[in-house]
Amino acid sequence: xxxxxxxxxxxxxxxxxxxxxxxxxxxxxxxxxxxxxxxxxxxxxxxxxxxxxxxxxxxxxxxxxxxxxxxxxxxxxxxxxxxxxxxxxxxxxxxxxxxxxxxxxxxxxxxxxxxxxxxxxxxxxxxxxxxxxxxxxxxxxxxxxxxxxxxxxxxxxxxxxxxxxxxxxxxxxxxxxxxxxxxxxxxxxxxxxxxxxxxxxxxxxxxxxxxxxxxxxxxxxxxxxxxxxxxxxxxxxxxxxxxxxxxxxxxxxxxxxxxxxxxxxxxxxxxxxxxxxxxxxxxxxxxxx
Amino acid sequence: xxxxxxxxxxxxxxxxxxxxxxxxxxxxxxxxxxxxxxxxxxxxxxxxxxxxxxxxxxxxxxxxxxxxxxxxxxxxxxxxxxxxxxxxxxxxxxxxxxxxxxxxxxxxxxxxxxxxxxxxxxxxxxxxxxxxxxxxxxxxxxxxxxxxxxxxxxxxxxxxxxxxxxxxxxxxxxxxxxxxxxxxxxxxxxxxxxxxxxxxxxxxxxxxxxxxxxxxxxxxxxxxxxxxxxxxxxxxxxxxxxxxxxxxxxxxxxxxxxxxxxxxxxxxxxxxxxxxxxxxxxxxxxxxxxxxxxxxxxxxxxxxxxxxxxxxxxxxxxxxxxxxxxxxxxxxxxxxxxxxxxxxxxxxxxxxxxxxxxxxxxxxxxxxxxxxxxxxxxxxxxxxxxxxxxxxxxx
Numbered sequence: 001x002x003x004x005x006x007x008x009x010x011x012x013x014x015x016x017x018x019x020x021x022x023x024x025x026x027x028x029x030x031x032x033x034x035x036x037x038x039x040x041x042x043x044x045x046x047x048x049x050x051x052x053x054x055x056x057x058x059x060x061x062x063x064x065x066x067x068x069x070x071x072x073x074x075x076x077x078x079x080x081x082x083x084x085x086x087x088x089x090x091x092x093x094x095x096x097x098x099x100x101x102x103x104x105x106x107x108x109x110x111x112x113x114x115x116x117x118x119x120x121x122x123x124x125x126x127x128x129x130x131x132x133x134x135x136x137x138x139x140x141x142x143x144x145x146x147x148x149x150x151x152x153x154x155x156x157x158x159x160x161x162x163x164x165x166x167x168x169x170x171x172x173x174x175x176x177x178x179x180x181x182x183x184x185x186x187x188x189x190x191x192x193x194x195x196x197x198x199x200x201x202x203x204x205x206x207x208x209x210x211x212x213x214x215x216x217x218x219x220x221x222x223x224x225x226x227x228x229x230x231x232x233x234x235x236x237x238x239x240x241x242x243x244x245x246x247x248x249x250x251x252x253x254x255x256x257x258x259x260x261x262x263x264x265x266x267x268x269x270x271x272x273x274x275x276x277x278x279x280x281x282x283x284x285x286x287x288x289x
Numbered sequence: 290x291x292x293x294x295x296x297x298x299x300x301x302x303x304x305x306x307x308x309x310x311x312x313x314x315x316x317x318x319x320x321x322x323x324x325x326x327x328x329x330x331x332x333x334x335x336x337x338x339x340x341x342x343x344x345x346x347x348x349x350x351x352x353x354x355x356x357x358x359x360x361x362x363x364x365x366x367x368x369x370x371x372x373x374x375x376x377x378x379x380x381x382x383x384x385x386x387x388x389x390x391x392x393x394x395x396x397x398x399x400x401x402x403x404x405x406x407x408x409x410x411x412x413x414x415x416x417x418x419x420x421x422x423x424x425x426x427x428x429x430x431x432x433x434x435x436x437x438x439x440x441x442x443x444x445x446x447x448x449x450x451x452x453x454x455x456x457x458x459x460x461x462x463x464x465x466x467x468x469x470x471x472x473x474x475x476x477x478x479x480x481x482x483x484x485x486x487x488x489x490x491x492x493x494x495x496x497x498x499x500x501x502x503x504x505x506x507x508x509x510x511x512x513x514x515x516x517x518x519x520x521x522x523x524x525x526x527x528x529x530x531x532x533x534x535x536x537x538x539x540x541x542x543x544x545x546x547x548x549x550x551x552x553x554x555x556x557x558x559x560x561x562x563x564x565x566x567x568x569x570x571x572x573x574x575x576x577x578x579x580x581x582x583x584x585x586x587x588x589x590x591x592x593x594x595x596x597x598x599x600x601x602x603x604x605x606x607x608x609x610x611x612x613x614x615x616x617x618x619x620x621x622x623x624x625x626x627x628x629x630x631x632x633x634x635x636x637x638x639x640x641x642x643x644x645x646x647x648x649x650x651x652x653x654x655x656x657x658x659x660x661x662x663x664x665x666x667x668x669x670x671x672x673x674x675x676x677x678x679x680x681x682x683x684x
Binding site for chain 1: 334337338339471495496497498499501502504505507508509511512527528531532535539540541555556559560562
């Protein structure tokens, strides 16, 4: 019973973490976030379902195509909903990304349909024995993929040219620009990667959950809470906060009942932020004057 | 590679419905008479849109029949719809608009109990009959108003809970656990279940909540299992109900599930997988291969009007269609009895209905001043999914 709750919590937490890493990535390079992350998760699941099930494409063709289209979605958000406002010092990108997400959710409602659909996966029926419990292979795969992506992000940022370019933009965008780095392009790439992360989360949970046009809204909100809890500027912090949030939800439900899940989980988030206002793993930004 | 556009058909549905309505009105012999308007406030978009579609179909089929027979008071009926988006305040605004601007004679309600509860005071205040054709909240008809204008042709939570507990007890249930949607519908049924269990001297193994967004219900179900639940009493729409079944599969817990009618509201067979059939749920009507003459005629008319209906699996949710169909015919009789479209007269017209041989049952004095619900526990049938089709249990 405890093992099952832990697996559930890790799966949920990894999904929140993937979405929250998207918030982190765009925040560090541009000090903006994409509030359409939840909708990007839905886009991933809906595109995956449409390409794989409705159009009958092979999984190996449908998956990269889904991720490519999701990246395109991120680029559109950055180019049309963030850059025009951010470049003029306006905070209107906040509302623009929220509105963009709602718009896309409703477009999906009209094109994909109003009914939830089931994304079949053979992994659903595959069981793995863990501490005497039969656990679904997909449930184990979700935290593994989440951890692998977080690790990949860490390695890319530390050891690749793209990572160095990202790091330069994080540390000093103006100096990076003077060094010949196209900061706008870097920010656009960060948005594309963030929506790809969300799409991966959507694809992973689709077989466990169901695919519908409104599936991303609440997940997106919780993921933002996770990003703040972890300290939005810390990738590792955001990932760990995601896992903690998912585990807390599962364990509170198990030991106190579902009536207390949201009450206790969010009360703990508030408590944690009261003690550490910059997030569990965040640090106060230094302002040079 | 197959490519299909089912949703284009859905998008065309309102157009087709509007065209068929217009044709019906245009070809009617009472074309010169102004139509009597009836309103529908229901979820026409969002996750519950399928329910609005079913209600529209049921009402439209019945209106076509009434108009083909010469209409009511020599005038054709016309349906005016508004989308409540499952939102009580939007539903109340839409109801006000239909009553005050469109001057509807009877207003029909949709799936959501909170929306219907928001409309009830308005209908009573403006003295316009409000007919519930889906939402099952007990307080909708038992609203405490001295002058009650609210009627219903649908299930009633309190009676459904009694029927579900009786069904479970007949199957050997001793200590059920409740897994309920976390909203007023779930709360309404929790109270009903507890009363029904208490009446039989049965204890419960606890109450757990589910949300639309719950990815995994294993922790909630584990609590009920550890508390000794031998049956699950379930209340939730199709999505969360499917999550319960999938989580039961993951746990390997083979427990009987007795449910309110939520699973019938969509593609439960697809969402819950092969284990969907383990869920026994309540219905007011089920289309089968062997309906009575009225059922066969309506099924044929539906297939004719909506080409996307190819098999019984496509006539969902049947309860929405059937409730709406019977409710419209009863409303037409009430207006006929009233001899006018005055709200108070039509309300009394409902009380004067003596006999109507309907789709769900043959109604005998369905409404009185004390009884505003036309259906009771004897009218409920239990069913389950076999593949994508709803099949009655012990037909």
